[in-house]
Amino acid sequence: MWVWPFKFCLAVLFTVFSFSAKSELITLYNLNVSDTQMSILDVIQNDSRFNAQPTNKLHIAAKSKHWFKVDPNMLPKTDNVHWVLYSDKLPLGSITFYWVQDNKLVNKRVFSRLNNSVPELKIFPHIRLTSQISNTSVYLEVSNPESMQLNIELITAEQFDNLKQTRLFWYGTELGLLYFVGLFMLVMAVSSKRSYLSYLGAFFVFIAVQYSVVTGVIYFYVPDLIAEYISSLTACWLFLTSAASIMFTAKFFALKQLNKRIYRAAQTVARFFLAAACLALIFQAQVSVTAQLVGFSLLLLTLLSSYFVAFSHKRPFLWPMFIGWIPALMIELGRIMLAAGDVPQSDLIGPVRLLIFIHVILISLVIYLLDKKKQDSFVFYSLHDKDTGLANRQALHQFLDKLVSLKKSHTIFTFSPMMSDQVKLSFGIEYANKRLRVLFKRLKLQLNPYLEGEREEQSQQLYKLSDDTFALVLIGDLSIQQIEQYVCVISGIFEEGVEYKGFQLSDQINVGVSHYPTHAINSELLIQRSLLALADTNSLGDNWHIYDPSIAAMAERRLKLSASLQSAISNNELSLYLQPQVLLENGQVYGAEGLLRWSHPDLGFIPPDEFIPIAEASGQINAITEWVISQGLIYQKKIVETYPNHMLSLNISGKDLSKKELIVQLITQLNEMSLDPSRIILEITESVAIAGEGKLKDVIEDYRHLGVKVAIDDYGTGYSSLAYLSELGFDELKVDKQFIIDIESSSKNQTICKTTCDMAKSLGSMVVAEGVENLASYNKLLHYGCDIAQGYFISKPIKFEEYLQWLGEANQVIDVKQLLVR
Numbered sequence: 001m002w003v004w005p006f007k008f009c010l011a012v013l014f015t016v017f018s019f020s021a022k023s024e025l026i027t028l029y030n031l032n033v034s035d036t037q038m039s040i041l042d043v044i045q046n047d048s049r050f051n052a053q054p055t056n057k058l059h060i061a062a063k064s065k066h067w068f069k070v071d072p073n074m075l076p077k078t079d080n081v082h083w084v085l086y087s088d089k090l091p092l093g094s095i096t097f098y099w100v101q102d103n104k105l106v107n108k109r110v111f112s113r114l115n116n117s118v119p120e121l122k123i124f125p126h127i128r129l130t131s132q133i134s135n136t137s138v139y140l141e142v143s144n145p146e147s148m149q150l151n152i153e154l155i156t157a158e159q160f161d162n163l164k165q166t167r168l169f170w171y172g173t174e175l176g177l178l179y180f181v182g183l184f185m186l187v188m189a190v191s192s193k194r195s196y197l198s199y200l201g202a203f204f205v206f207i208a209v210q211y212s213v214v215t216g217v218i219y220f221y222v223p224d225l226i227a228e229y230i231s232s233l234t235a236c237w238l239f240l241t242s243a244a245s246i247m248f249t250a251k252f253f254a255l256k257q258l259n260k261r262i263y264r265a266a267q268t269v270a271r272f273f274l275a276a277a278c279l280a281l282i283f284q285a286q287v288s289v290t291a292q293l294v295g296f297s298l299l300l301l302t303l304l305s306s307y308f309v310a311f312s313h314k315r316p317f318l319w320p321m322f323i324g325w326i327p328a329l330m331i332e333l334g335r336i337m338l339a340a341g342d343v344p345q346s347d348l349i350g351p352v353r354l355l356i357f358i359h360v361i362l363i364s365l366v367i368y369l370l371d372k373k374k375q376d377s378f379v380f381y382s383l384h385d386k387d388t389g390l391a392n393r394q395a396l397h398q399f400l401d402k403l404v405s406l407k408k409s410h411t412i413f414t415f416s417p418m419m420s421d422q423v424k425l426s427f428g429i430e431y432a433n434k435r436l437r438v439l440f441k442r443l444k445l446q447l448n449p450y451l452e453g454e455r456e457e458q459s460q461q462l463y464k465l466s467d468d469t470f471a472l473v474l475i476g477d478l479s480i481q482q483i484e485q486y487v488c489v490i491s492g493i494f495e496e497g498v499e500y501k502g503f504q505l506s507d508q509i510n511v512g513v514s515h516y517p518t519h520a521i522n523s524e525l526l527i528q529r530s531l532l533a534l535a536d537t538n539s540l541g542d543n544w545h546i547y548d549p550s551i552a553a554m555a556e557r558r559l560k561l562s563a564s565l566q567s568a569i570s571n572n573e574l575s576l577y578l579q580p581q582v583l584l585e586n587g588q589v590y591g592a593e594g595l596l597r598w599s600h601p602d603l604g605f606i607p608p609d610e611f612i613p614i615a616e617a618s619g620q621i622n623a624i625t626e627w628v629i630s631q632g633l634i635y636q637k638k639i640v641e642t643y644p645n646h647m648l649s650l651n652i653s654g655k656d657l658s659k660k661e662l663i664v665q666l667i668t669q670l671n672e673m674s675l676d677p678s679r680i681i682l683e684i685t686e687s688v689a690i691a692g693e694g695k696l697k698d699v700i701e702d703y704r705h706l707g708v709k710v711a712i713d714d715y716g717t718g719y720s721s722l723a724y725l726s727e728l729g730f731d732e733l734k735v736d737k738q739f740i741i742d743i744e745s746s747s748k749n750q751t752i753c754k755t756t757c758d759m760a761k762s763l764g765s766m767v768v769a770e771g772v773e774n775l776a777s778y779n780k781l782l783h784y785g786c787d788i789a790q791g792y793f794i795s796k797p798i799k800f801e802e803y804l805q806w807l808g809e810a811n812q813v814i815d816v817k818q819l820l821v822r
Helices: 002-019 041-043 159-190 195-215 224-231 234-251 260-283 289-312 316-341 344-383 391-403 422-429 429-450 480-496 523-540 549-568 608-618 622-639 658-673 686-692 693-706 722-728 747-762 774-784 798-809
Strands: 026-031 057-060 064-072 083-088 095-100 104-112 126-128 136-144 148-156 409-416 462-466 469-475 498-500 503-505 507-518 543-547 574-583 589-600 604-606 645-650 680-685 709-715 732-736 767-772 789-791
Touching: 026 148, 026 462, 041 095, 041 136, 057 136, 064 083, 064 148, 104 126, 126 136, 136 148, 136 224, 136 316, 136 409, 148 344, 159 195, 159 344, 195 224, 195 344, 224 469, 224 574, 234 260, 234 289, 234 316, 260 289, 289 316, 316 344, 344 503, 391 409, 391 462, 391 469, 391 507, 391 523, 409 480, 409 523, 429 462, 429 480, 429 498, 462 498, 469 523, 480 507, 480 543, 480 589, 507 523, 523 549, 549 722, 574 622, 574 798, 589 608, 589 622, 589 798, 604 608, 608 622, 622 645, 622 658, 622 798, 658 693, 680 732, 693 709, 693 722, 732 747, 747 767, 747 774, 747 789
Parallel strands: 507 543, 589 645, 645 680, 680 709, 709 732, 732 767, 767 789
Antiparallel strands: 026 064, 057 148, 064 136, 083 126, 083 148, 095 104, 095 136, 409 469, 409 507, 462 469, 498 503, 574 589, 574 789, 589 604
8 A cells, every 4th residue: 555656656757768778689589398407409499488578577477497488580780790688687596598590509608696796797697699690599698596587688789888888877976875875974973973974884885785785886886795795695684784774764853752653663664674684694594575575664754654653743844844755665665576576577678777865855955954954053052042032242243343444323221120040030031032032122112113213233232241131232323311211211122121911021221322433432331331320220220321431440340359359468567447336324445346357458448338249249248258367366365355344246248147157257266265155246237137127037036046146237228127127136236427427417327316215225226326427326226225326426447456546545534535535
């Protein structure tokens, strides 16, 4: 059932190619006798028993001897013109030509695979005749272990020599093409690591070996013994070819990802063919025509199943590949028909040659197109982002470089959605990318009316610079109003958002703007300065900002500070200053807060609020915190030798608060120095307390178990409630100095301070006031019930040696105010 369409196509090809090949120069007879011991003399004596045949085809039954008679119908020719009677194939058995004239044997030529050492005689068994001899007949004795058909032709010697050269040329061309394509595919498979090419290369090599065996050309390029051995493995090459074609199809269409069940079935069939090939190799067994047809049907069914799966998943190049394999299947069916004796080899030469070229060209073309598609895809994605489809940074550089070379003014907007990371964490990367594609599609539609004039010059409107940063390039000079207009368009799209499960997932963006040639003279610098403007939007509190040269100076300074921080500790550039703290109730010294200072060799004094954020961002804050703790405890050790009740407050970065290494360091150094942990206070800012609400309580409990006290610094600058702070149980609340500086004149700040003092006392926490600058503030805080004062009115932050001197003076008076008010 499966093979009939292929048989029909082959029949059409046979008709086309054999139409002009019929010869009327000979009359062919066959002798129907069962005596296998007849000699040529017996055959001549029984000449009358020969029966005429309508065609030039010799039908050979398996394992029997056949006698045929050929009467040449040679036209009158000039003297010494030679003719050649030849067979289109040398059978596996033998064929013998007997030239008989006037019932006498003139010449005899025997052809078999073992008796003829000249390779061309194994391809073209023949006998030469002359036209001068009359009453000439040629008898043929043919035997073969399998059924087959032979075609007998009579042509002139010149035609025969031309035919021989032409056929050998085409045999070599076809084999060279098959071997070349096969080896080329194998090399490509190794270099590109594409397994399907290795199966395709093996398929072409196996086809080439089969073709060499069928045509006899194999005797031209390998020794006779090896050629005989390879020819005996016809079944092995058949099974290997089938296995390679199945695995190529499965790998090419990635059936394992499409349908694992069909892939496993195809793999099983391929393994079956491979096992059959191994058995044929070991036993050198021949396979019957019926078995070959069953194998062909199994191969065809497996391939059709694979193509059906590929078709249902709309795999690329499906139909060209399907059409490309039809010639290969027709060639295989023709080989089976040849083995069955249904067709002579000469009828196959033309169709097979055409089918080979069609098959190789189509398959190679598909592989080329697929490779080209991958190369085009590689080139495309080298300039585009795979997730959003936007042009990438490289494409942006190319476009800007083109504009710079043309000296065209242009403006670049870099913008960053603020919710990108949160969307990825909450809904997954796939949804986040889908959301961005929707937003950018809307943005392009919104921008199109504004960009109609630049459509020819600007092939790309939007670009992706990094994971969450994008860019828009506009050609020409823009006014501030136009820039604001574009910012509003971009912001509006993201604020509108995308619907997700019934609600709008909106977003906010920050935008940085730079202009060529105002802000930069090349693409790299223009992008950098636009990104600097984007980064500066956070510090300015606006959602967009135009590049300012001062931004670059600040960025350069931050970079220099970040690099210098690495060596600041080892070069003793850091120092810990101490600012005294006084108990307001009795004017006695309570302790001091350690304040970090950095004296840069080139830049001079660097305030902590400048370099601490840089240290946190660059990951160097851990080493700085360790140094502050160590230095502070060393100072405390020296102080408590004289003033045992002295309290030391040290500021801890929120980045280090929950690190176990910090607790280990405290335990180790407190034990080594025999210091009282209750005399150490670790200060954290209110913003850190709010951000770490979930696990801060556990962290504070860890320090409590250690015996260290914890204070909340800059209280009032955040949005925490006293109820929340009471739950955490801070030992101290430090009121930020912005509420203290003008407390004597600001009723609002007075209310804040008094309320904080009252509520803190009810929670069991002490209140520390920062920024006490004068006596009026000092007395006001005393009146409100504040516990501790700290500020320039008492003392500015001073070096350790100066602090020891100040402590000595302060402890000689009953009330520190006696030192301050003179």
